[in-house]
Amino acid sequence: MTYEQQEWAHVKGELKDSLVELGFPAELGDEIAKNLGSPKAMWRMISYLDKVKPEQIELVVDEMLAIRAEIEAWRNKKASEEANARYNEMLNR
Numbered sequence: 001m002t003y004e005q006q007e008w009a010h011v012k013g014e015l016k017d018s019l020v021e022l023g024f025p026a027e028l029g030d031e032i033a034k035n036l037g038s039p040k041a042m043w044r045m046i047s048y049l050d051k052v053k054p055e056q057i058e059l060v061v062d063e064m065l066a067i068r069a070e071i072e073a074w075r076n077k078k079a080s081e082e083a084n085a086r087y088n089e090m091l092n093r
Contacts, residue, residue: 008039011039012030012033014046015032015045019032019060023055028060035064036067037068041067041068044067045063045067048063
C-alpha cells in the first residue's frame with residue numbers, strides 16, 4: 001500500500017469514527033469520503049463534525065456539499081487563471 005493509500009484509509013477511518021460518535025451510520029462515512037475525494041477535504045469535514053456536532057444527517061450532507069462547492073470553485077478559479085496566463089503569453093509573443 002502506498003503512502004497516499006495509507007493516508008486515505010487513515011483519514012477515512014477518522015471520518016467514520018467521528019460520524020459513529022455522533023450516532024450516524026459508518027456507511028455514511030464511506031459515501032462522504034467518496035464524494036469529497038481527498039484527505040484534505042475529509043479533514044475539513046472531520047473538523048466540522050468535531051466542532052459543530054450536528055444532530056441531523058441533513059446538516060452533515062449540507063456541509064459535505066458546501067465543501068465540494070468550495071473545492072469546485074477553487075478548481076475553476078485555477079483553471080481560469082491558467083487559461084488567462086496562456087492567453088497573455090500568446091498576446092506577448
